[in-house]
Amino acid sequence: MTLFNFAWKNIIRDTKTYIYYFVNCVFSVFIFFLFIALAGHPVFKLIDVNSAMWYILVAAQLISVCFSLFFITYSVKNFLQARGKQFGIIVILGGTKKQLNQLIFYENIVIGLSSIVFGILIGMLFFKIFLSAAERVIRGVELNFYFPAKAIVMTIIIMGLVFLLIAVIAPRLIRKSKVVQLIKVEETTEKMPKRTGMYAVFVISTTAIIVGLLATKYVDIVSFFLLPVGVVAVGSFMCIVVYEGVRFYIFLSKSKGSYYQGTRLLLMSNFISKIRSNLQLITISAVLYGITFLSVILMVSSTKHVEDLIRKQCPYAYLYTSWDESADTEGNVELIRKTMQNEPGYKEIKMLFWEKDSEGDNGSMIMPASMYNQIAQFLKYPNVQLQGEEALVVAGSVKQGNLEIPDVYQKMCEKQGHQLKEKDTQQNMIWLTGYLSGTTVVSDEVFEEIEDQLVVKEFYAFDVKNWTLLKDKTKDLRSYFQPLRDKQQATFISDYSYYETDRLQKNLILYIGSILCFSFLLGITSFIYSRLYSTLEKECNYYRNIVKIGLSRKELTKIVNRNIGIIMWVPFVLGLLFLWGGILVIDRSSVISNLSTGVVCTGIYGVVQVLMVLTVKGMYRKKIIEGVYETAI
C-alpha cells in the first residue's frame, strides 16, 4: 500500500464523510463553468471590452472563483479538523509531517480532479436550460445553444489551479496542532478568543475604510479594495456583537441565578465549549446572509424600476438639437414628428435655454419663468411664480446637492442692479441628467434686462406613452441621426437607448447575481450541515453521558432545538440588520426607493428561514435522539 493508495481508500471507503466535501467542490465547478460558458457565448463576443456588460461578466467569474476558493478552503478546514484523530494516529505510528501533507494533498487532488469532471458534465447537462433561463431573464439577447469548448478548457485550467492551491494550503490548516491534541480531539474544548484580536481587526478595517473613502478622491484603484475590507469590518463587528452578547447573557443570567436553572447551564456551557467554531460559523453565515439579502433586493429593485429610473434621468422620450447651422433643423424635427405623431400620448415642445457664451460651455443655463412654466406644464411639474429678484434653481443631475445660483448669473444680474435670491429649488430633471450643472430660472422682467448678454440654444423634446415599445422606430431614427452626430451637426437622444442598455445590464446582473446569491445561501447551508454532521458523534457521546445522570428526553430535545436555533437564527437576524442598515444608507442617495422591495423580500426570507430551521431541527434532533438512545425512531 502506498500513500496514494491510502488516500484513495480513505475516499472510496468513507463516502459519507467525503461526499459533502465532494458535492461542494462539484457545485463550485458547476457554477464557474456556467458563468464562463455564458461569457463565451458568441453573442457576447460583440461586446466592447471596456463596456459595463463585459465587466459584469468578468466580475461574475472572478467572484465565483474567489468564493469557490474561500468556500472550499473553509469546507476543507472543517473536514480536516473532524479527522484530527486519524491524523494523530498516523503521526503516532511514525508518519512525518511531509507524509501527512502528501496524504492530504493526494486526497484533495483526487477530489478536485473528479469534481472538475463531474462539475463540467453536470454543467453541460444543464447548459441548455441555463441559456434558456438567461434568455428569458436578460431579454434582448438570443442565447442559442453552442458547444462551449473554450469554457471547458478554461474551467479545467482555472479550477484546476484553484484545487491545486487548496491542496497545497489544506495541510497547513492542521499543521500547528500538537499530536496530543489531535489524538484527544473529542476531549478538548476551545479556548475563549481574545477580545483584543476581534476589536483590533474591527478598528483596523474600519479605519482602512475611512482612509480608503478619502483616498478614492485621489487614487481610483483604492475603491477596488473597499469591498473586501468592508466585508472584514462588517464581519468583525458581527463577531463582536455575538461574542459580547453571549458573555452579557451569561453574566446576566448568572447574576439572576437563572443560568443554573433548567437546561440553560448545559446549553450555554456547550455553546461556550465550541465558542471559536460557533463564532466563526455565525459570523461567516451572517456576512453571507447580509450580502445575499441586500444584493437580491438591490438587483430586483433596480430591474423593476428601470423605466422609472430612466424617466427620472431624462423626462423626455426623445430630444433633438442642432449643433450647427448647416443642420436642417426643421426637416429633422419634422421627421421625428412624422415618425411619432401617431403614437398614443404624443406631445412635443420647443425649449429655449440660454447661457453666457463668452466663458465657454460651463454647463450652467438660465431661462425666464415663462419658458420654465411651459416646460413644467409639459412635464406636469408645478408652475413657478417669480417676482422681481426671486429665482428658482433646477438641478442638473439626479440627487444633486447644494443647489445655488451660479456666480456668473448672479454677477450678470448685479450689473443690472439686481441681487438674485433663491426662492426655491427643483430636484426633478428638465434635461438629461449630468449634461448640465443646473438651470437658473429668473422672473421675466429680470431676464429681459440680461437677455442681450446671453446666447440661446434650441432643443426639441418629444414624448409618447409607450416609448419602451418603440424599438424599431427608435432604431430607424438613430440610424438616420448617427451620421449627423458624427459630423457634429446635430444630436438625437432617446430614452429607449438608455433603457435598452440599462435593462440588459441590470437583467444580466440579476441573473448572474441570483445564481451567485444562491451559491452563497447554499454555502451557508453547507457550513451549517458540515458543522452539525462533523460534531454529531461528539454531541451524541456528550449527551449520552448526561442522560445517564438524569437528563430527560424532553430536556435533551429542548437543548438541541435551542442550539440549532442559535446557530441558524442569530446569523439570519444579523444579516437582516445588515440588510436594513444597507437599504437605509443606499436609499439616501438612490433615485429609486428600495423600501417596498425590502419589506416584501424580508417577508419571503423569513418564511424560507422558518422552513429551513424547522427542517434542520427535525432532522438533527432525530439523529441526536437516535445516537443518544441508540434506538431507531
Added chain:
Amino acid sequence: MNVLSIKGLEKTYDGKVPVHALRGVDLEVERGEMIAIMGPSGSGKSTFLNVISTIDAPSRGTVKIGGKNPHGMNDEQLASFRRNTLGFVFQNFNLLPTLTVEENIMLPMTLEKVPIDEMKHRTVEVAKLLGIVKLLKKRTYEISGGQAQRTAVARAVVQNPALLLADEPTGNLDSKAAKDVMELFGMLNKKKKTTVLMVTHDALVASYCQKVYIIKDGVIYQEIVREGDALEFHEEILNAMTLLGGGRHDAV
C-alpha cells in the same frame, strides 16, 4: 544497555495553576521485561506514558529508548523512531475505519516505504502469530473488540519495535477478550523477547507482568517484583493498591 532509561523525569503543565504531573521519576527497563505502571487517578501514569511515547515532551529529565533520546530529534528522525523503535497500543484500539485489518497492520510499513512484497509477507507472519489471519480482509466494523485489539497489537509489533507501549489495553474489553490480549502480550514477550510497558488500573492485568511500578503523586511510590505465581502476584498488587494512600477514596 537498557531498552528504557529514565532519569529525573518531570512534567509540569503550565496554566493559571501549574500542575506538576511528574515530579522526578527514575526507571530502568531491561530488554525482554514486561512492566506495568499502576496508580490512582491523577497519579501521573498517563502523563508518564505520553512522555515516553513522545506524544508529550518532558519539562525536565531524560528519556532514552534504545540508547536514543527521542525528545531531541527533528520531525523526520522522530517519525522514523516512532515507526521502528516504538509500538503503541491504545485503550480504544484507534484503528483506521477506512482500512481493512490487513491494511491497518501494513500502515507503519507504508509509512516506512517497505517494498510491497515484504510488507505483505510480514503482515501475514504477524497475523499468524496473533491468530487473526482469517480477519485480514475484513473491515474494522466487522470485527469484535478483542479482534480489534489483536489487530492493534499486530500493527504495533509488525516493525519489531524495541519497546511496546500500551495504554489501558484491556480497558474496553470484556474479561475473556482481556485475558486473550494479555496472553498475547505474554506470548510476544516470551517468544520474541518484546519489551512491554503498559499502564493499567487493573491488578489482574498487571499480574501478567514481571514487575509493577506504582506511581503516586508524580513519583514512583513502590516497585513490586513477581516472585511466585500469578495468583500470589495479583494478591500482592491488590494489597499494595489497597494500602496506597490509606483512605477509601484512594482505593482503585
